[in-house]
Amino acid sequence: xxxxxxxxxxxxxxxxxxxxxxxxxxxxxxxxxxxxxxxxxxxxxxxxxxxxxxxxxxxxxxxxxxxxxxxxxxxxxxxxxxxxxxxxxxxxxxxxxxxxxxxxxxxxxxxxxxxxxxxxxxxxxxxxxxxxxxxxxxxxxxxxxxxxxxxxxxxxxxxxxxxxxxxxxxxxxxxxxxxxxxxxxxxxxxxxxxxxxxxxxxxxxxxxxxxxxxxxxxxxxxxxxxxxxxxxxxxxxxxxxxxxxxxxxxxxxxxxxxxxxxxxxxxxxxxxxxxxxxxxxxxxxxxxxxxxxxxxxxxxxxxxxxxxxxxxxxxxxxxxxxxxxxxxxxxxxxxxxxxxxxxxxxxxxxxxxxxxxxxxxxxxxxxxxxxxxxxxxxxxx
Amino acid sequence: xxxxxxxxxxxxxxxxxxxxxxxxxxxxxxxxxxxxxxxxxxxxxxxxxxxxxxxxxxxxxxxxxxxxxxxxxxxxxxxxxxxxxxxxxxxxxxxxxxxxxxxxxxxxxxxxxxxxxxxxxxxxxxxxxxxxxxxxxxxxxxxxxxxxxxxxxxxxxxxxxxxxxxxxxxxxxxxxxxxxxxxxxxxxxxxxxxxxxxxxxxxxxxxxxxxxxxxxxxxxxxxxxxxxxxxxxxxxxxxxxxxxxxxxxxxxxxxxxxxxxxxxxxxxxxxxxxxxxxxxxxxxxxxxxxxxxxxxxxxxxxxxxxxxxxxxxxxxxxxxxxxxxxxxxxxxxxxxxxxxxxxxxxx
Numbered sequence: 108x109x110x111x112x113x114x115x116x117x118x119x120x121x122x123x124x125x126x127x128x129x130x131x132x133x134x135x136x137x138x139x140x141x142x143x144x145x146x147x148x149x150x151x152x153x154x155x156x157x158x159x160x161x162x163x164x165x166x167x168x169x170x171x172x173x174x175x176x177x178x179x180x181x182x183x184x185x186x187x188x189x190x191x192x193x194x195x196x197x198x199x200x201x202x203x204x205x206x207x208x209x210x211x212x213x214x215x216x217x218x219x220x221x222x223x224x225x226x227x228x229x230x231x232x233x234x235x236x237x238x239x240x241x242x243x244x245x246x247x248x249x250x251x252x253x254x255x256x257x258x259x260x261x262x263x264x265x266x267x268x269x270x271x272x273x274x275x276x277x278x279x280x281x282x283x284x285x286x287x288x289x290x291x292x293x294x295x296x297x298x299x300x301x302x303x304x305x306x307x308x309x310x311x312x313x314x315x316x317x318x319x320x321x322x323x324x325x326x327x328x329x330x331x332x333x334x335x336x337x338x339x340x341x342x343x344x345x346x347x348x349x350x351x352x353x354x355x356x357x358x359x360x361x362x363x364x365x366x367x368x369x370x371x372x373x374x375x376x377x378x379x380x381x382x383x384x385x386x387x388x389x390x391x392x393x394x395x396x397x398x399x400x401x402x403x404x405x406x407x408x409x410x411x412x413x414x415x416x417x418x419x420x421x422x423x424x425x426x427x428x429x430x431x432x433x434x435x436x437x438x439x440x441x442x443x444x445x446x447x448x449x450x451x452x453x454x455x456x457x458x459x460x461x462x463x464x465x466x467x468x469x470x471x472x473x474x475x476x477x478x479x480x481x482x483x484x485x486x487x488x
Numbered sequence: 489x490x491x492x493x494x495x496x497x498x499x500x501x502x503x504x505x506x507x508x509x510x511x512x513x514x515x516x517x518x519x520x521x522x523x524x525x526x527x528x529x530x531x532x533x534x535x536x537x538x539x540x541x542x543x544x545x546x547x548x549x550x551x552x553x554x555x556x557x558x559x560x561x562x563x564x565x566x567x568x569x570x571x572x573x574x575x576x577x578x579x580x581x582x583x584x585x586x587x588x589x590x591x592x593x594x595x596x597x598x599x600x601x602x603x604x605x606x607x608x609x610x611x612x613x614x615x616x617x618x619x620x621x622x623x624x625x626x627x628x629x630x631x632x633x634x635x636x637x638x639x640x641x642x643x644x645x646x647x648x649x650x651x652x653x654x655x656x657x658x659x660x661x662x663x664x665x666x667x668x669x670x671x672x673x674x675x676x677x678x679x680x681x682x683x684x685x686x687x688x689x690x691x692x693x694x695x696x697x698x699x700x701x702x703x704x705x706x707x708x709x710x711x712x713x714x715x716x717x718x719x720x721x722x723x724x725x726x727x728x729x730x731x732x733x734x735x736x737x738x739x740x741x742x743x744x745x746x747x748x749x750x751x752x753x754x755x756x757x758x759x760x761x762x763x764x765x766x767x768x769x770x771x772x773x774x775x776x777x778x779x780x781x782x783x784x785x786x787x788x789x790x791x792x793x794x795x796x797x798x799x800x801x802x803x804x805x806x807x808x809x810x811x812x813x814x815x816x817x818x819x820x821x822x823x824x825x826x827x828x829x830x831x832x833x834x835x
Contacts, residue, residue, distance in 0.1 A: 415548045419594055422544075440518075440549055452552075486593060 108425040111471050111478070115312075116262055116289060116404055116462035117429055122314035128358035129316065132351035140348045141339060150350045157357035161321050164360035165306055166297035171324040173340045174353050178288040178309025179211040180333075181322040184344065185284040185305045186215045186256055188330035193253035194219075194226050195331075203247045203255045205231045205239050205268070206447035209286055211307075212256050213443070231257070236398040237266040237448045245276050252281040259290035259299065259306075263431035263444045263460060265404030266395045267294070274302035282328055288312055288320075292363060292464065293371055293401045304328055308360075310352070315359030319352035370465030374402035377463055377472045381405045384476040388483050392454065394445075403464055406431065408450065409457035412486050417459055420482040426475060431460035489513050489537065489545070491530030493657045493664045494602030496537040498644040500660040502600055503541055505644075510596075511538035511545040514582060516558075517675040518551035537662050548590070550582055557581040559675055563689045566713040569737040570812030573629075574673055575783065580632045588637060598642050605630050606646035607638050608823065614638035617823040621649035628783050631816035631829035632765050683711050695742040699726055700735055706746065712737060715744050718752070718807035735808060753805035757781070757790075757815060759798040759830035766828030771817065777827060778818040781809045787818050798830070 112120065132153065138146030140154045154174070162169040175181040186202065194200040200223075202216050216228045229247040232240045239257055248255070255277050260267045270285055277283050284305040287296055291308050300306050304326055310319035322343075336345015363370075378400075385391050385407050394406035409417065414430035421428050432442035445455040461475070489495045489511045502509045513534040531547055538545035558577045565572035583601065591599050604619030605627040614635055619625040633641070645653050650669075657665030672678045676685045686692060695712035696705050707724045709715055715722070715737045723732045723746050732746040746752075757779070771777070773794040778787035779802070790800040800815065809815070813832045819825040 413590075415546070416590060416594060419546055422546075440515075440551070456552075 109474070111424075111426045111475050112467075113426060113428045113461045113463055113475060115292070115464045115467075116265075116431075116460060118311050118317065119292065119314050119464055120466060121311075121316070122359060122362050124362050125315050125355050125358040129351045129355045132354055137350055140350060141337065153350050154348050154353045157353040160357035160361050161308075161323070164291075164296065164308075164364060165300065165323045165325075167306075167323045167325055170341075173322045173324070173343045174348055174356070175320045175322055175344060176318050176349075176352075177320040178286070178307055178312070179209075179320075181307035181309065181320045182209070182211040182256075182284075182286050182288075183215050184322050184333050185307060185330070186212055186254060187219060187333050188343070189254040189282050189284070189305075189328070190216075190219050190226060191331040191333075192329060194223055197225075197251060197253075199225045199227070199251045201227045201229055201249055201252045203229045203231060203244065203252055203281070205233060205244075205257045207233050207237060207239075207261050207263075207444045208256065208258055209262055209288070211288075212258070212286055216256075233447050235449055236395045237261060237264045237444065238395075238398050239268050239273065241269065241272050241276055244273060248277065248281065254282045254284060256284040256286065259285045259287040259294060259296070260401050261444060262289040263442055263458075264395045264398075264406045264448075265289070265401035265462075267399040267401065270300060270303060282330075290401065291360075293374065293403055295367070301325075310356040310359050313359045313363045316352055316355040319349070319356045321356060366465055371402055373465050373467070374463060377467060377469075378402050378405055380472055381461060381476065384480070388480065389487055391483070394450070395448075403462055405461045407459045407461070408445075408454040409459065409483065409486075410454050412457040412483065414456060414458050416486055417457065417482065420485065421478065424478045424482065426478055429460050429462075430458045432458070489534040490602070490670075491533035491537075491664065491667075492602065492670060493654055493662070493667050494604070494645055496534070496602070496662045496664040497653050497656045497660065498600055498602040498642075499537065499543065500541055500662060501644040501656065502642065503543065507598075509541075509543050509600075511535075511541075511543050512587070513545070513547045514587065515547055515549045515551060516554040516578065516582065518555070519675060533664050533667070537664055540661060540663075548587070550586060553582060553586055554578065554675075563686065565812045566686055567690050567739070568812075569713065569715075569739040571716045571810035572812040573783070573814055574675070575629045576632065576814050579629050584630070584633055584637050584641070588640060591640075598640055600642035600644055602645055603630060603643055604646055604650075605643055606823070607641055607643055608825075614641075616826040618818070618826075619643075619646045623784070624650050625784070627818075627824075627826055628780055628785075628814075628816050631814065631826055634765070682714055686711065686713055693739050693742055695737075695739070695744045697723060697744045697746055699732065700745040700747040700751065702726075706732065709744060712739050712742065712744055716810045718809065733807065749807075752808055754808045754835075755802045755805045756835065757800050757802070757809055758833040758835045759800065759815065760833040761798050761830075763814075763831040764798060764828065765830065766817070771827055776820060778820050778824065779815050780818065781813050781815045781832070787816075787824070789820070792817070797833070 138150035140151040158172045159169045161172045190202050219226045220228045232243040257273045283303045285303045286307050288309045292313050306323045311317040332343050334345045390410040392408050513531050535545045558574050562574045603626040604624040606617045608615050618627045692711040694710050697707040715734050717734050719734045726732050730748050733752045735747045735752040736745040775792045779790045780787040789803040793799050809832050811832050811834050816829045817827045819827050
């Protein structure tokens with residue numbers, strides 16, 4: 108059976124140039140970049156070259172790139188790092204996040220609130236289209252707000268968030284962070300995140316390896332390490348730097364920048380085509396249709412159909428897709444994002460996220476549309 | 489596939505029998521669990537078993553339905569001084585209700601589980617019979633299944649005892665082969681118990697424990713909702729030194745009546761007519777049946793009656809049965825066939 112991969116937002120296909128770049132650092136002696144000898148120097152050189160590439164992807168200073176073990180860790184380092192530093196030096200600390208953040212941020216702030224009496228979390232609303240409500244954000248800011256974290260684009264709906272307006276509203280009074288993991292494949296982050304202090308990205312959403320990401324700082328921000336250790340990454344992240352992971356991330360950002368225009372053009376055409384087809388399906392609604400969205404994501408809800416059944420039948424036909432929200436067991440679960448948008452449960456339980464990219468082929472999209480139509484009409488029979 | 493040895497082996501045996509099998513695990517309880525079948529590690533076990541067996545595995549989320557059909561009635565029952573059996577409701581509404589419907593929609597011909605019970609076919613009709621391993625028999629919790637449901641059900645390990653099941657699991661190389669049996673209600677943390685769970689859901693009621701004949705107050709309970717008729721635990725002996733058993737729980741008047749074993753024994757159990765699963769043709773007034781009202785009990789001989797409402801007359805007196813519990817009726821035959829089930833009604 109042909110595999111039709113429509114789950115790029117979960118993990119994008121590994122790029123050939125990434126595999127080629129990492130090859131050298133996967134065999135035999137790979138020096139510890141912290142060392143002083145020849146092998147270590149070679150490794151260090153590769154890591155610093157990678158740092159330059161990642162800095163260019165964000166338009167940041169190379170010294171402000173911290174390599175991490177993925178997007179979740181990058182978010183955690185930003186959020187917990189800033190909040191921990193603040194709470195140790197102030198009587199109270201608040202952190203302001205959108206209700207539609209990824210669990211990488213939500214679970215982290217919940218943990219901080221649970222563990223420290225002087226830490227509180229304030230949640231910012233989104234409108235019915237899933238766009239952050241700036242007036243809600245303004246109402247949550249206060250003198251003790253250490254950090255404001257709003258994602259660049261939502262991982263479930265693909266809705267792009269008004270990050271520039273977030274920065275303006277905060278006005279430099281608190282540190283700002285954006286989880287740009289989902290946005291990275293499609294949005295020019297140099298311009299889009301220019302007024303944000305901290306940006307998290309991850310490698311495997313742009314064709315790089317998993318367990319590889321970075322936290323990028325736009326300004327000199329002082330924050331705690333989450334993993335203290337050997338003082339690596341300027342003391343922000345202990346542990347030997349994974350040369351292959353850093354090189355892989357660099358190769359992925361380089362390829363993403365190079366293909367950017369073509370990727371956006373292709374994905375936009377696929378998105379239009381899938382949405383046009385979805386509109387023909389009974390009881391199907393395209394989520395956030397009037398909002399600005401990433402071109403590589405189409406989020407649909409089917410009133411009266413369970414995601415579990417839709418995904419099962421799609422899987423039987425070779426289509427890899429997702430309900431976008433799943434718990435650690437792998438079961439589809441009601442989405443906190445759709446709930447924040449006020450989508451009724453009967454619709455939210457019939458969620459389907461189709462995500463694709465520049466390397467998706469037109470015939471794959473055609474096949475997907477045909478199979479989706481068949482599967483949906485079978486479940487509605 | 490719950491992640492336990494029984495359903496693991498059931499899947500393995502079906503594959504060996506030549507069936508085309510897909511593994512499914514139901515995510516039922518959304519809260520914290522340290523027992524039963526909904527933890528991430530149990531799902532991981534089920535998934536790994538499916539991988540080793542070379543079959544696809546899917547996790548289906550039924551947490552909302554489980555809350556509505558199992559947890560809420562359980563809490564409401566206790567709040568009313570009853571003792572519903574959540575496993576029966578779960579099997580009835582989820583495993584054999586919603587999952588069967590889903591299986592049909594997705595194009596499956598049969599649903600198999602690892603329950604210790606058996607399905608037999610006679611004259612084109614399907615019947616549920618007790619499992620081979622009497623200690624592990626689970627026909628009680630499947631007692632409400634309809635003929636149509638039974639016709640779609642495969643119980644691949646029902647003819648085996650537990651030792652054989654574990655040996656088969658080891659032979660098949662399944663990591664669950666020596667996993668301990670789950671014992672408790674899956675949504676109640678074994679380390680905290682029913683009381684902590686109930687307190688998190690409803691305000692609990694304290695009550696006086698009163699001797700039913702003398703009216704003497706023998707003690708007090710903080711949670712009358714957890715007292716069940718027939719129970720002795722938590723009840724002090726009377727002044728005569730004889731053991732006392734709960735005979736009545738009245739939440740509204742905060743009163744739990746107790747009596748001696750002799751005083752509380754009953755010989756009549758009323759059945760809620762709306763819950764009866766058998767038709768009048770199957771079971772008539774005056775029929776002799778074997779009745780069981782706990783998950784792992786020995787069925788007791790009784791006569792079915794339909795005078796002043798359906799009820800059974802026990803041939804030997806027994807401790808009282810709580811309203812809300814289920815009684816499963818068996819035919820005294822070889823094999824022992826399930827003939828019907830009903831919920832205990834107030835007498």
